[in-house]
Every structure is written in C-alpha cells, then in structure tokens.
Amino acid sequence: MEPYPTFPTWSRRKFIGVTASGIAGIVLASLTGGCEGCLEKIKNRPIRRFLRTGEPLVDADINIYKAAVSAMKALPASNPCSWEYQRLIHANYCGSAHGSWHFFSWHRAYLFNFEQICRAQAGAGAENWGLPYWNWSNYPNFPTQFMGNAANPLYDNSRNTMAVPAFDGIVGPTNLNNILNLPDFTTFAGSNFSSGQLESGPHNYIHGYVCGNMCSVPTAALDPIFYMHHCMVDYCWYEWNILRNHANTNDPAWQNHNYTGMFADKNCNPVDTSVLATILMPLLSYQYEISPVSSSISTEPFAGMNKSDFKKFQDIVQKGASVSLDFKQRVEVAQRIQLNDQKAFSQPIRLEAAMLDQVMNVASDDRVLLTLEEMDAPTTSEYFVRVFLNLPNANTETPMDDPHYAGSFAFFAAGEAVHEGHDPQDKKKLTYIVDLTETVRRLKQGGEQLNPADLQLQFVPVPIDPQKGNQPFSLGISRARLGISPIKIFRNTETVIEK
Ligand SMILES: [Cu+2]
Structure with a gap:
C-alpha cells in the first residue's frame, strides 16, 4: 500500500466527521490507498432527490426537512444553527x-453546511438525509409539500399566489438546456464583474x-x-460542470478564494471553506438524483470508476481551464438606457456596415453578445425584462417564440441594507450578458434585410405576476456594447478546445 502524503492516520471516524475544509484531504486519502472503503462511502453518499409527489423516498425526505425546520425555528436567534441565524x-x-x-x-458552501445542520437538528434517522431540490424546469408548479397553512413548517404566508406555473420561456427545458450548453464558465457562471446567465435568468x-x-x-432564506x-x-452547476463536462475557470482569484467567518457547522460552530472545496462537494459529500433537463444523461459519469480513475477524474474537475471572455470586435451601442414600468423601450443602434455584416454573417464558431453594463439593481424583483432585436412593436404580449426574441433577465432585489458595512456590496452594479447569436441566425434565415443605420433593440419589462401588474419598476443601464466573441469550449480536460 502506498503511504498517504498528508493524512497518515486517516481513520474512519475522522472521515465521517470531516468538515468542508477537510474535503481536499479526503480526496487525497481516497486516491492514494489510505482509507479503505472511502470510495464505497463516496459512492453511497447522501442523495439529493428532486421534489415530486407519489414517491415515498421524497415524502420521507420532506418529513425530515419538516422536523429540521421546526427544530431550527425553536432555537434562539443567537444560536448559529437557528433558522433566524441561517x-x-x-x-x-x-x-x-x-x-x-x-x-x-x-x-454551494452555504447549502452544504445547512444540510449538515438539518441532519443534526432533525435527529435520529436523518444521518444520510440529502436536501431535496425543486426542479422548476420540469416541475414549474410550486411544490404542494410547501403549501397549506401555518401548521406546515414549510409554509410561508408571504408568497405570491403563483396561480400559473413558472414561465416556461425562462425556466423551461428549452431555455435551461441552452444555458446548460453555454461553452464557458464566464457566460454560464459569471466573472468577477458580471452575472452568469443561470443567475440572471x-x-x-x-x-x-x-x-x-x-x-x-435579506428575507429570502426565511422561506423554506x-x-x-x-x-x-x-444541481444546474453540477450538470453543467460534471454531467456536461464543462470546465470551471482556473483563475486563482476564484479558485483560491476562501469563505471565512461566515458559516456554521453541524455543531453550530464557525467553519470556513474555500472555493476549491466546493468544486468537489457533489463528488464527495452528496449526490444528485438525476432529473434530466432536456438531456439524455441519466447516470454519474464516474459511477463505475475504480479508485485511480476516480482520482484522475477529480483532479481534472478540480483543475478547471483558463477561461476568459474575449471579443474580436466590440462597439458601444448605447449610453444610458432607462426602463420604466411596463413601457417597452426601443434603443436605436447604429453599426458600421462592415460590423453589421460581421454580425449577420456570424461564423459558426463565433457569438454575438450584448453586454448590459453597470446596471443599478432595481428595488423590486417582480419584473423580468425581455429583449428583442429589431421588433419595433414588441410589447408585453409579444410571444417569446417570435423570431426577433433574444433573451430575458430578471433581478433579485438587495432590499434594505442589512447592517452597516454592507452597503457597497448590496448596491453593487450588475452586468448582464444577452446572447444574440441565435436571433441573428434566425433573422438571416428568414430573409430579413437589416439596415445598419436603422437597427433597434427592444427592452420590454414584464411583471412576473400579472395579477399584481401595477408595481413601479425602474432600471438604469449605464452602457450597452455589442461584441463578437469566438466560442471556446472549455472541457474538463487540460486543454482548451478552440474550434
Ligand atoms: Cu437566490
């Protein structure tokens, strides 16, 4: 047996009690021959199931969650395991x-610790419990287990009525599949200055x-x-990174970042973790029951691996790739766009003929990206904004299967500053990316003639709950740029695939 490099006395007890910061250690131990049975444990790690009715295993998970929520709500707010503290x-x-x-x-780090606290608080029988997930893409109706009245610890009386299912055009399988196929970490997950499309959509x-x-x-985590x-x-990050084999960035500014002084462990003590540890959590600490999102993937790619294959797989996933968002060409198309209430806003854009030609004849390995920069986050989350290319009459009724439709984004309002010292972050400016590539291709295929001196982008704010239609909405976008970016597909391998 090979010696273990860092954990010479790695024991079963330590393994079970390991915290987030020890995760990298488990990997090492499981790969170099120590901790016989670690791979078995990893393969049998707790399952996070998708919420649905008529499945006894899910019913059992919900009952455990109810017990945990009740116990956490009964704890004093000063206890780091309490509902209020979380x-x-x-x-x-x-x-x-x-x-x-x-x-x-x-x-991911936050849920990892929350899940451990739930297990401890729910008591006997919850040791292997995994957080269930609400797959709003395949199950767009609000889960019935969370409805009812105050007798249900999972009920929250502040919610909207949600009389209609969540909007297919944003959360449905077609759009989600497009997002999960985004080739690089920057557009999928964000950069140090911009939101990824899963977040903004x-x-x-x-x-x-x-x-x-x-x-x-400030209040979101009150609702179970x-x-x-x-x-x-x-789960979407897991599917994008592991099941669909896209690489995270290997930028040290991201990978080496630590989350210190934030989380509490299952014993309600402070615990630190790192970005690097979170990358491996779904490989080592919990597994997802797979609920395909427009994909045929049905099992973990590493399910049948032996120890050394598993080690190699982990190393590759952890390593990531040198992702960056590059532009071959980029022009400013607008300064200061102001949206108000439900008024569709048309922004004229003027492109050089050569640039329009580039855009309209976008090569198969290029993308046309619109960046909406330095936005003031609106004070309400009750609107989303649909973007159209060259459709002057676009309004809240325009269907999203109109060929001019380009994409949508939404907001998660910062609310009131939570306490002093958090203002700068809570009021942080947002940068979103809208991918116009498919729209441009559709318009071209449809034979639409575009005049470089007479192009427009339409922004249509739409209330999420039509029954609450008249809430005020205001969004300022400091600048918009249109760029052509070469597609680089960053796979979980050492090399960057450039088409
Ligand atoms: Cu959130």
Missing part, C-alpha cells in the same frame, strides 16, 4: 456572491415568482423553499 448568514454575506462568479460556489426569476420573503436578499430553489441552482 437567514442572517445569507442576508449578510451573499451580497459578495450575487452578480459575480462566486454565485455558485458561495451558495432562471434563478432571479424564481425569486420573483415565489416573491414575498423570497423577493429580496429557498433552500430547495438553491439546491436546483446547485
């Missing part, structure tokens, strides 16, 4: 995560769809559905 963790610290590449990793939309506490950052929503978000 809310505060999100309220105080997620500001640094939203709108940036820390969105996925911060929430489906994630933000669901916050506004459920609304009530879920509608703003919050954790099932974010578990779906985490």
Whole structure:
C-alpha cells in the first residue's frame, strides 16, 4: 500500500466527521490507498432527490426537512444553527456572491453546511438525509409539500399566489438546456464583474415568482423553499460542470478564494471553506438524483470508476481551464438606457456596415453578445425584462417564440441594507450578458434585410405576476456594447478546445 502524503492516520471516524475544509484531504486519502472503503462511502453518499409527489423516498425526505425546520425555528436567534441565524448568514454575506462568479460556489458552501445542520437538528434517522431540490424546469408548479397553512413548517404566508406555473420561456427545458450548453464558465457562471446567465435568468426569476420573503436578499432564506430553489441552482452547476463536462475557470482569484467567518457547522460552530472545496462537494459529500433537463444523461459519469480513475477524474474537475471572455470586435451601442414600468423601450443602434455584416454573417464558431453594463439593481424583483432585436412593436404580449426574441433577465432585489458595512456590496452594479447569436441566425434565415443605420433593440419589462401588474419598476443601464466573441469550449480536460 502506498503511504498517504498528508493524512497518515486517516481513520474512519475522522472521515465521517470531516468538515468542508477537510474535503481536499479526503480526496487525497481516497486516491492514494489510505482509507479503505472511502470510495464505497463516496459512492453511497447522501442523495439529493428532486421534489415530486407519489414517491415515498421524497415524502420521507420532506418529513425530515419538516422536523429540521421546526427544530431550527425553536432555537434562539443567537444560536448559529437557528433558522433566524441561517437567514442572517445569507442576508449578510451573499451580497459578495450575487452578480459575480462566486454565485455558485458561495451558495454551494452555504447549502452544504445547512444540510449538515438539518441532519443534526432533525435527529435520529436523518444521518444520510440529502436536501431535496425543486426542479422548476420540469416541475414549474410550486411544490404542494410547501403549501397549506401555518401548521406546515414549510409554509410561508408571504408568497405570491403563483396561480400559473413558472414561465416556461425562462425556466423551461428549452431555455435551461441552452444555458446548460453555454461553452464557458464566464457566460454560464459569471466573472468577477458580471452575472452568469443561470443567475440572471432562471434563478432571479424564481425569486420573483415565489416573491414575498423570497423577493429580496435579506428575507429570502426565511422561506423554506429557498433552500430547495438553491439546491436546483446547485444541481444546474453540477450538470453543467460534471454531467456536461464543462470546465470551471482556473483563475486563482476564484479558485483560491476562501469563505471565512461566515458559516456554521453541524455543531453550530464557525467553519470556513474555500472555493476549491466546493468544486468537489457533489463528488464527495452528496449526490444528485438525476432529473434530466432536456438531456439524455441519466447516470454519474464516474459511477463505475475504480479508485485511480476516480482520482484522475477529480483532479481534472478540480483543475478547471483558463477561461476568459474575449471579443474580436466590440462597439458601444448605447449610453444610458432607462426602463420604466411596463413601457417597452426601443434603443436605436447604429453599426458600421462592415460590423453589421460581421454580425449577420456570424461564423459558426463565433457569438454575438450584448453586454448590459453597470446596471443599478432595481428595488423590486417582480419584473423580468425581455429583449428583442429589431421588433419595433414588441410589447408585453409579444410571444417569446417570435423570431426577433433574444433573451430575458430578471433581478433579485438587495432590499434594505442589512447592517452597516454592507452597503457597497448590496448596491453593487450588475452586468448582464444577452446572447444574440441565435436571433441573428434566425433573422438571416428568414430573409430579413437589416439596415445598419436603422437597427433597434427592444427592452420590454414584464411583471412576473400579472395579477399584481401595477408595481413601479425602474432600471438604469449605464452602457450597452455589442461584441463578437469566438466560442471556446472549455472541457474538463487540460486543454482548451478552440474550434
Ligand atoms: Cu437566490
């Protein structure tokens, strides 16, 4: 047997009690021959199931969650395991995560610790419990297990009525599949200055769809559905990174970032974790029951691997790739766009004929990206914005299968500043990316003649809940740029594939 490099006395007990920061250690041990049985444990790690009715295993998971929520709500707010304290963790610290590449990793670390607290608080029988996730893409109706009245610990009376299912055009399988096929980490998950499309689209939309506490950052984690929503978000990262084999960035500014002084462990003590540890969590600490999102993937790619294959697989996943968002050409198309209420806004854009030609004849390995920069986050999450290219009459009734439709984005309002010192992050400016490539291709195929001196972008704010239609909405976008970006597909391998 090979010696273990760092954990010479790695024992079964230590393995079971390991915290997030020890995760890299487990990998090492499981790969070098120590900890016989570690791979078995990893293969049998707790399962996060997708919420549905008529499945006894899900019913059992829900009962455990109810017990955990009740126990946590009964704890004094000063106890880090209490429901209120967990809310505060999100309220105080997620500001640094939203709108940036820390969105996925911060929430993964937060859920990881929350899940452990739930197991401990729910008591006997919960040791192997996994957080269920609400797959709002395949199950767009609000989960019935969270409805009812105050007798149900999972009920929250602040929510919208949600009389109609979550909007297919944003959260449905077609759009989600497009997002999960985005080739690079920057457009999928964000950069140090911009939101990824999963966050700005489906994630933000669901916050506004459920609304009530879920509608703003300081209160969102009061609603028990919050954790099932974010578990779906985490599942999407897992599907994108592991099942669809896309690489995370290897930028040290991301990978080496630590989350210190934020989270509590299952014993309600402070615990730190790192971005690097979060990358491996779904390989080592929990597994997802797969609920395909427009894909035929049905099992973990590493399910049948032996120890050394598993080690190699982990190394590759952890390593990531040198992702960057590059532009071959980029022009400013607007300064200061101001949207108000439900008024469709038409922004004329003027391109050089040569640039329009480039855009319209976008090569198969290029993308046309619109960046909406330095936006003031609106004070409400109850709107989403649809973007159209060259459709002067676009309005709230225009269907999203119109060929001019380009994409949608939504908001997760920062709400009131939680406490002093968090203002700068809570009021952080947002940058979103809208991918116009498919729209341009469709218009060209449809024979649409575009005049470079007479192009427009339409922005249509749409209330998420039509029954609450008259809420005020205001969004300022400081600048918009149109660029042509070469597609680089970053796979979980050492090399960058450039088409
Ligand atoms: Cu969220």
